Amino acid sequence: MNEVRPADGDAATGYRAADGMGTARAWCVLAPNPSPMTLDGTNTWVIAEPGSSSVLVVDPGPDDEAHLRRVLSVASAGDRRVAQIVLTHRHPDHAAGAARFAELTGAPVGALDPAHRLGSEGFGAGTVLTEGGCELRVVATPGHTTDSLSLVLVADGGLLTGDTVLGRGTTVIAEDGSLGDYLRSLDRLRALADEAGLRVVLPGHGPLLTDPVGVLDYYIAHRRERLDQVRAAMAAGARTPAEIVAIVYADVDRVLWPAAEQSVRAQLDYLSGALSRVVVLRR
Numbered sequence: 001m002n003e004v005r006p007a008d009g010d011a012a013t014g015y016r017a018a019d020g021m022g023t024a025r026a027w028c029v030l031a032p033n034p035s036p037m038t039l040d041g042t043n044t045w046v047i048a049e050p051g052s053s054s055v056l057v058v059d060p061g062p063d064d065e066a067h068l069r070r071v072l073s074v075a076s077a078g079d080r081r082v083a084q085i086v087l088t089h090r091h092p093d094h095a096a097g098a099a100r101f102a103e104l105t106g107a108p109v110g111a112l113d114p115a116h117r118l119g120s121e122g123f124g125a126g127t128v129l130t131e132g133g134c135e136l137r138v139v140a141t142p143g144h145t146t147d148s149l150s151l152v153l154v155a156d157g158g159l160l161t162g163d164t165v166l167g168r169g170t171t172v173i174a175e176d177g178s179l180g181d182y183l184r185s186l187d188r189l190r191a192l193a194d195e196a197g198l199r200v201v202l203p204g205h206g207p208l209l210t211d212p213v214g215v216l217d218y219y220i221a222h223r224r225e226r227l228d229q230v231r232a233a234m235a236a237g238a239r240t241p242a243e244i245v246a247i248v249y250a251d252v253d254r255v256l257w258p259a260a261e262q263s264v265r266a267q268l269d270y271l272s273g274a275l276s277r278v279v280v281l282r283r
């Protein structure tokens with residue numbers, strides 16, 4: 001059975017839109033932290049094979065006691081116990097509640113960044129996590145941050161993406177991220193979508209997406225288009241990130257301009273890196 005429960009209703013009607021969406025083995029508990037950057041709020045994912053006595057929780061979310069208690073009640077329904085907590089990356093809207101949730105459940109916290117692990121040996125790319133009674137394969141997808149990972153929920157053809165792919169709009173490259181890494185990660189996920197027969201993206205924010213290939217192609221095309229726009233803005237005389245944002249992101253809500261400026265900085269880093277490689281090649 002390939003059951004997919006889509007987000008309920010229009011996101012514009014409230015942050016509960018994504019609550020309860022998912023697949024046969026993934027259940028979203030939406031955190032009450034909506035904002036322009038977090039969309040409806042953070043999606044905390046409870047992963048379990050139906051009938052399993054243990055579950056795995058991806059991204060406990062912000063350190064919000066009421067939210068963590070809700071996650072615990074969903075996760076422990078039917079006497080299940082939380083056996084593993086996983087972080088898609090270190091940002092506080094995903095990770096700040098991890099220590100408290102580990103305290104509530106006694107479960108270890110796994111993350112690619114050793115500083116964010118708790119009571120756990122940790123894991124790397126390729127590790128297959130089975131604490132939820134089903135296979136969850138870890139894929140390193142650096143870019144948004146250096147420690148970003150995605151997870152393949154094999155039996156449902158699901159891809160948990162954290163902030164690498166969002167349910168609406170596109171991702172920004174954080175200060176500790178890298179656009180070069182991000183583009184390579186998108187290519188890796190795009191290849192995986194074919195190899196693993198992915199059918200649904202379960203993002204860290206916003207509604208789930210039932211066309212992984214379409215959304216990844218769009219993300220890759222969007223990045224290339226933005227790079228072309230940044231090059232064009234520079235050719236037209238824009239010099240500072242702020243000047244470039246005013247041109248390239250003219251159609252984007254101004255509250256997002258500081259984040260856009262961060263993205264432009266990442267693009268300038270990427271372009272200058274590409275440029276220095278060209279120079280090296282010519283020598």
Ligand SMILES: [Zn+2]
Nearest residue numbers: 091093163204
């Ligand atoms: Zn986030």
